[in-house]
Amino acid sequence: MTKPVQERRITWTKDNAHLLAGYRDEPRVDMGSILRAMRRQAPLAIICALTGIVIAVLMILGSLPRYTAVETVLLDEERAELLNEVSPLPNAVWSDTAVQSEIEIIKSRALAYQVVDLLNLDEDADFLSPPVGATQRVLGLVSLVTDPLARLLTPAPPAPSASGSDESESGGGTAVELDFNLDVTDRDRAVQILRDRLSVSRSGRSLVIEIGFTDFEPRRAAMIARGYGWSYEGFQLVTTNEIAAKAEGWLRERLDRLEQKSMEAAAAVQEFRATNDLVEVRGNLLTEQQQSELASALMNASANAAEAEAQLESMESLLARSREGEEVITVPFVEGQFGAGNEALRRDYLDGRLRYRRLVTQFGPDHPQAQQLKSSLDLLREAIEVELEQATEAARVSYLMSRSREESLRADLEAITGSSDTAVALRGRLQQLEAISETYAQVYRDYLARLEVATQQQNFPIAAIKIISPAEVPKSASSPQKKAMLFAGMLLGGMLGVLIGAARELLPKPIRTVSTLRQELGLSCVGLLPGRKSLDDRGAAAARSRTLERLAQACEVNLKSPGGLLVGIAPLSSGLEDPTALPVALAAHLSRNGARRVMVIHEDPAHAPASSESKDGIETVSLPAVLDSWSETKSVVGGQGFDFGLLAKHLRDEFSFVIVALRPISEASRSDPHAWAYDTTLLRIPWGQVLPGFLTDALLDHPRFRDSLATTVLEDAQLATARRYMNRGSYEELEINA
Template identity: 75%
Template sequence: MTRPVQERRITWTKDNVHPLGGYRDELRVDVGSMVRAMRRQFRLVMIFAAIGLVIAVLMILGSVPRYTAAETVLLDEQRADLLNEVSPLPNAVRSDTAVQSEIEIIRSRALAYQVVDLLNLDEDADFLSPPVGATQQVIGAVSSLTDPLARLLTPAPPVSETPADGDNAENAVPMLGSDLEVTDRDRAAQILRDRLNVSRLGRSLVIEIKFSDFEPRRAALIARGYGSAYESFQLGTTNEIAAKAEDWLRERLDVLEQKSTEAASAVYEFRAANNLVQVRGNLLTEQQQSELASKLMTAAADAAEAEARLESVESLLARSKDGEEIIVVPVVGGQIGADTDALRRDYLDARLRYRRLVDQFGAEHPQAQQLSGSMALLKEAIEVELEQATEASRVAYNISRSREESLRTDLQAITGTSDENLALRGRLQQLEAISETYAQVYRDYLARLEVTMQQQGFPIAAIKIISPAEVPKSASSPRKKAMLLAGLLLGGMLGVLIGTARELLPKPVRRMSTLRQEVGINCAGLLPGEKSRDDAAWKPTRLRTIERLAQACEANRQKPGGLLVAVAPLSPGLEDHHALPTALAAHLSQNGARRVLLIHEEKLPPEAIPGPNAKGPETVLLQKVLESWSEQAGTETSDVDLNMMAKFLRDEFSFVLVALRPLSLADRSDPHSWSYDSTILRVPWGQVLPGFVTDALMDHPRFHSCLATTVLEDAELATARRYISAGSYEELEINA
């Protein structure tokens, strides 16, 4: 009972307790605690949600309706390609960056000025002075209070020193825009930009232009004005760029024309000065060198072919002289001689007939011997033909070699002559390259100038208005449903935050288990207050709590003597200070054999004083008891022997209940420690923290040492149920 108060864990989880293994470090979510917390703070959340809803309704009623007109513009790729054909510069690809650039152009101040001039908005008083709703008035009033403070906190800009002498004053450069004034045209342009909304529809090339105004027809006119101004801006920009490009191109063409003429003249003068004749686009020496090189390549190929033919014929002749049978003579000069062909046929025919005779009659046959002689003669004739072919191939090879050597000698002679003019030819090529470069650049700029001149008269913009703005039929703001939902959600979220903060803060004592677990003292139960009188559980809960208090008193009584019980509230503020002692005394006196005395430290109200014939406990003031005992003892009231008086009261009465003042108002730690056989502490429900109870008991050790039990008084049963776990013993006791 005297253990210190444990620090209350601010969490919605509970330890996973194992009945055999003890406490574990693992935590799990206590869903029941979370549900009870939400149930406790539900009313607060609903109140804040209702407040947010009311604020949203007031903002809707205090706002001036606005109407939004929309116009859609297509960035036409086909027109852009057509414009690109006559444009001096290539058209940009319609990437995300390009589309975003077009959106920023529409939002620009330059386009806003065009719309103002187109619709004369700077002369429209209604446009320049729009109506102001109650919400805007409140915001303006707040701004009027905060703006002076903001200007006061803003540091002053640095002041530049003005030159004092006359020389510096004369040489001072005037600052641009130093005399700028805000005109109606500027104000109208700023209003346009503030109410304009430009966006891209998805990933398409369609741009939507929206404008909000308090007058629907004017909103549609301004949206259409933006579409027309955007189209005019593109046409004007294209023509302006083309005009500037034309002027620049003409200046460059004059310079390039002069430089191209000078470069061509330098080429002709250099050729005439160095006698460099050009034939078919080349110099004469270069032409000759090219022809000789071509002939040399042909002659080299012919010589190689003749050499190969000679080697082949010589190989056949050598094989023939070694006895090998050779009947084919290579072609010489591209034709086969008639005599050679006849000899080959006769030899083949004779060899065929010879083999047949030998196979039938043998080699000794006369005809076979005759054919053998004929074949020998034919073979000698073929060998002679082969020698002649060899000699002819050698002659052809020598001719090809001689021609190749002659061409090679001529080429070397020409090459040696051109090396002497190598520097001249290099200089000539350099001059020709410079002349050709200037000529090509001149032609390109001339073509660009022609295209630019065409573009100036080409009235096509790369955009197309596909959906002109129409007069809106309904207001676009305030968005009633969205504002109501936002007010409801924001209010509810604020209520949730406040409720969460309330749940995380230390809570006052509202449960019997709180006193047992966090303070370490017993609790007899709840004593419902007058606010719960309509609750069906009010009467049984009250009777059960008083019964438990009576049982605690009887358990501490030591027969045959009586029991002095001190009943003290923890703090003032109870609904009925005298109700509990009176009810407890009445319950203890229900047994006729008992005498119960109820002593009040404070003066009783008239309704709490029982009548002379009333049955039940005897009621008396503490001061009267002291005075009566002092008269019997013949002493002063301050000198009364309290121990003797307490012994007398125990002997005379079964129970003596002393209703003390609140412990927090006592002048001393234990002002009536003589009377404590047992004590009952009355804790106001939902008004004090557990630490307050602990501190009070530590300040009254005698009262604490005799503490039998406590009671939570003036409880609200409806609220208490939200703090008690479902299905717990406390809930069953309340709802029994």
């Protein structure tokens, strides 16, 4: 059954637990290590920050004050619209691109030349040769070294080929050589200085442009800033006039050509009409006029014929109904009106029929008056029928006449429209010539109108900008910016210190704590021996006494009875403050106030006294003296050869502890040269001078010394620095601060 996954902590450094607690390889975030690293490197960061502040102060003191004057210009939309009304080419709307274009115009060399000429800056020696501060001088000295290197690394421009020069010479008079004056004059240098010190920016998203100029003289800075405003306004006026003048010249040239073309086109039309006898009446040609009139008459005749045909059909229908016995009392004429006789018959007929109906209603149809009225009505009906027959014949005659007129007009129209193809081609060519002539005339009128507008614009003294805040003489210097430079120096220096400190923490660190030896290398360590720099530390004496006591205990643990113990004590490397102090101090602890005999043997005669010394049970001698004395003794006894084992046994029998102060093991010419001289070994490690890898390699090179190693000691320690590498509240820290 699997266990639940436990949360792992991420470590900033390698996590090795104490040997007694076992090895632990799970990662974790060691905030204590991070805080200790910050505490250790804080002085470095502070020193770098203070160095940055000092450099900033030096730069401020070595820099000359500069003053910036600002001229504020508004891109006026209302004036731009007014210019659009009189401009032959409409101006662009003030978009972001247009505003950026105006900024580039202000930065241009053309405008800078105008400012130079306006203020005569090329004749101002102070402007052309500004004062130089100490900071600039230092930078100039640096450039004296870097510029030659840059020129050395810059490839030379390609030389012109001989063939090219020969070709130019062979060209003779056909080749045109342009003489460009590329020499740098005072005017050019003044322009370059102007552009280097000029700053142009847009105020937010508005149409306001701020023109700033920086100079060592406040009044000159304000004067040049105002000069830029005036020059920019004049530049727009001149540019507008130049555009209008160029447009006018071009338009006049085009108008001359268009006038000639228009006159030639009109003359061609008139000549073609006269040649082909094409007479125009009321805006149309004669044939076209006749065709139009015949078509109109034909349409009227067709309408009249249709009307006559309808009347005829109506008359014939009425006549047929009358003959079939149907009562018909209306007889219309061709003109659509009733005649006087027809109207009288109709009225008499209607009156008689009304009386007849009354008599029949009162007296019946057989009444004599009713019979008489009926006879009168029959006669009237016959008269109306005769009138109807006459009207029908008249309608037929009118219809035939209308039909005949329609056919005659149609024949005439067909005769006119059915003319030859030559006439059609002539009319088409005439229309083409007229179209060309009208086009030239229209283009000429348009260009003439544009010429009038361009002429008006040349004398229109309005620019599309407005100066809303003239530059004033600055009262305070704009640079050097003291607060910003101090803050930047402190920030950059502090960041550099943090980077250096981080690099120091990430790189392998020398051995400075007991825990490093115990946890990372697995070596026993009795503690720290304070160096000279830690003598004033309140825990130095206690730490030294405690470490020496532990070192003595480590030796006494290995003491076997009977016989003494040979202790080899050697530094890891050279560089200890006092190589003889520790053996002598350890001997004093091991003697226990003279209760034990202790000998201190120095391998290096320079560290031993000239002759053997004995004090409080402690005898100090050099190793060569011991060897010489032992050789003489053996020779007296009868000598069986030089035996180091017998010498060691003799020393054990004579002394309780024999401390052999060896040279640094890293400087030994061969591995373990004095292995006979120790039963147990002590290693002196210079505090903060060697890396863990160096110690490991040195012990691997001296296996006998390593196998007999009882413990180690960190010598010449700086307790104030060592505390920064210890865990706060750890046993090691409490021991030092006790």
